Amino acid sequence: MQPKTYSIFSGHGSKSGIERAAEVIFTICGFFAVLAVASISLYMLISGTPALFKVGILDILFGSTWMPTAASPSFGILYVILTSIIGTAMAILIGVPVGVMTAVFLAEVAPPKLTKIVRPAVELLAGIPSVIYGLLGILVLNPLMYKLELKIFAGSTTHQFTGGANLISAVLVLSLMILPTVINISETALRSVPQHLRSASLALGGTQIQTIFHVVIPAAKSGIVTAVVLGTGRAIGEAMAISLVSGSSVNIPLPFNSVRFLTTAIVSEMSYSSGLHKQVLFTIGLILFAFIMIINISLNNILKKGDAQHD
Amino acid sequence: MNTNTVKISSSNLNLYYGSNHALKDVNLELYTNKITAFIGPSGCGKSTYLKTLNRMNDLVPNVKIEGEVLLDGENIYDQRVDTTLLRKKIGMVFQQPNPFPMSIYDNVAYGPRIHGIKNKSELDDIVEKSLKGAALWEEVSSRLKKSALGLSGGQQQRLCIARALAVEPEVLLMDEPTSALDPISTLKIEDLMDELKEKYTVAIVTHNMQQATRIADHTAFFLVGEIVEYAPTTELFTVPKDKRTEDYITGRFG
Numbered sequence: 001m002q003p004k005t006y007s008i009f010s011g012h013g014s015k016s017g018i019e020r021a022a023e024v025i026f027t028i029c030g031f032f033a034v035l036a037v038a039s040i041s042l043y044m045l046i047s048g049t050p051a052l053f054k055v056g057i058l059d060i061l062f063g064s065t066w067m068p069t070a071a072s073p074s075f076g077i078l079y080v081i082l083t084s085i086i087g088t089a090m091a092i093l094i095g096v097p098v099g100v101m102t103a104v105f106l107a108e109v110a111p112p113k114l115t116k117i118v119r120p121a122v123e124l125l126a127g128i129p130s131v132i133y134g135l136l137g138i139l140v141l142n143p144l145m146y147k148l149e150l151k152i153f154a155g156s157t158t159h160q161f162t163g164g165a166n167l168i169s170a171v172l173v174l175s176l177m178i179l180p181t182v183i184n185i186s187e188t189a190l191r192s193v194p195q196h197l198r199s200a201s202l203a204l205g206g207t208q209i210q211t212i213f214h215v216v217i218p219a220a221k222s223g224i225v226t227a228v229v230l231g232t233g234r235a236i237g238e239a240m241a242i243s244l245v246s247g248s249s250v251n252i253p254l255p256f257n258s259v260r261f262l263t264t265a266i267v268s269e270m271s272y273s274s275g276l277h278k279q280v281l282f283t284i285g286l287i288l289f290a291f292i293m294i295i296n297i298s299l300n301n302i303l304k305k306g307d308a309q310h311d
Numbered sequence: 312m313n314t315n316t317v318k319i320s321s322s323n324l325n326l327y328y329g330s331n332h333a334l335k336d337v338n339l340e341l342y343t344n345k346i347t348a349f350i351g352p353s354g355c356g357k358s359t360y361l362k363t364l365n366r367m368n369d370l371v372p373n374v375k376i377e378g379e380v381l382l383d384g385e386n387i388y389d390q391r392v393d394t395t396l397l398r399k400k401i402g403m404v405f406q407q408p409n410p411f412p413m414s415i416y417d418n419v420a421y422g423p424r425i426h427g428i429k430n431k432s433e434l435d436d437i438v439e440k441s442l443k444g445a446a447l448w449e450e451v452s453s454r455l456k457k458s459a460l461g462l463s464g465g466q467q468q469r470l471c472i473a474r475a476l477a478v479e480p481e482v483l484l485m486d487e488p489t490s491a492l493d494p495i496s497t498l499k500i501e502d503l504m505d506e507l508k509e510k511y512t513v514a515i516v517t518h519n520m521q522q523a524t525r526i527a528d529h530t531a532f533f534l535v536g537e538i539v540e541y542a543p544t545t546e547l548f549t550v551p552k553d554k555r556t557e558d559y560i561t562g563r564f565g
Binding site: 194196197199203207 | 399475
């Protein structure tokens with residue numbers, strides 16, 4: 001028989017003080033994130049909705065005249081909304097194919113030595129502050145666009161010259177900025193495709209390229225869609241860089257027009273706005289917020305669908 | 312058919328993974344419309360040898376292969392060989408069932424499609440013929456558009472066989488095709504193999520000696536990268552010439 005050594009009862013019950021304290025701290029931290037999201041949502045709703053009713057929902061959303069400081073002001077932001085949608089869509093159209101191809105290169109094609117050079121470069125791209133992208137756009141893109149503009153619209157009397165600060169510049173900067181997001185997430189998705197699927201395709205006489213396009217990319221589809229959605233979120237929320245290169249005046253989003261996005265509208269006007277004008281800017285914020293929410297919800301749905309497929 | 316026509320013959324085949332000499336002077340002949348089994352303990356090189364026959368080992372980094380493998384008299388390691396044509400001629404079924412995450416139909420049609428067949432009715436015919444050839448048609452004909460991942464392990468493996476048959480190979484390499492399956496599925500695949508050899512030349516790696524005796528016409532016993540003995544199956548299992556073969560098949564090691 002073993003002698004009794006120590007009792008398993010303690011003075012503090014089943015958990016020690018440190019355990020309890022740690023639990024409380026973790027819980028508070030968890031709630032803090034929820035609190036932040038909830039309060040931001042609430043704040044945006046409270047401050048963004050009044051103007052909608054004061055000006056009229058249709059007048060704001062579908063009005064095409066933006067004259068917030070005129071004697072009889074007009075607050076139509078249709079062109080601003082369109083600019084954000086079209087600008088983002090075009091950036092996705094350019095950035096996603098390039099990004100996915102880069103990811104394919106990194107995950108499937110590149111020899112390890114080359115991967116070691118390209119991947120850090122991509123990671124660095126993600127770390128560059130957005131204002132730097134804007135500066136680069138001013139230095140490189142805008143002069144280029146101005147030359148193009150002078151050529152295309154030579155002799156035009158209706159075109160308002162922008163000096164190259166136009167929608168194309170903004171789109172190109174945006175597509176560059178979403179690259180790291182698209183590349184990193186797509187590459188992870190491609191790498192997680194099991195090796196045995198590649199072997200199966202090669203053993204059937206498939207070439208490497210056929211294997212990539214017919215097996216690997218389809219198998220990584222949900223990851224690549226995630227990359228696209230997150231890229232969209234990044235593009236639509238970007239303000240700093242594009243405010244520098246887009247010319248920032250409200251116009252129809254045509255390639256060579258100087259344009260204003262939802263984000264840049266807030267950035268460029270908030271400092272001098274007051275009264276109803278300021279409230280409308282908050283409404284613009286609310287619309288942007290709604291876009292981001294829609295993107296996030298659709299992302300969650302995609303991820304859920306992806307999980308369901310694996311079950 | 313009792314005459315043995317040589318389909319594949321390898322002579323003085325050596326394979327190195329880096330400094331590891333994994334196959335040593337392998338000389339072996341596979342006969343047309345026969346099943347040849349490769350047996351031996353884990354790591355003896357039998358799977359490695361199988362993969363040299365359709366050059367899947369090319370994909371392994373730092374691999375070096377010497378010697379020659381003749382397929383109908385053509386050296387498959389010749390500079391002029393297009394591996395996609397080679398692998399179209401020599402199909403492979405892997406240890407783990409590895410269907411693509413797409414429909415049953417698309418799995419089988421994958422091979423013909425990448426080899427350029429686009430005609431829908433032609434594809435339909437190939438899919439039906441291949442699934443029948445793999446004894447799976449009855450079970451899946453009503454759900455061809457459903458995901459292949461919804462099939463049982465045994466069905467998935469027969470689907471992989473159908474997928475290999477769809478490119479009309481002449482040789483079928485099977486790398487322990489039943490090791491991940493339950494006994495009933497295993498039996499189905501063994502029955503199937505008997506039918507397959509009517510049309511194809513089959514090579515199978517197996518851990519299961521009973522399986523070799525049940526299905527194979529010839530059996531090769533591998534040990535640390537060498538072929539110890541290669542003979543008609545009944546001969547190898549009843550009157551082994553080499554002491555090591557006898558030790559292995561009587562279960563004294565391995």
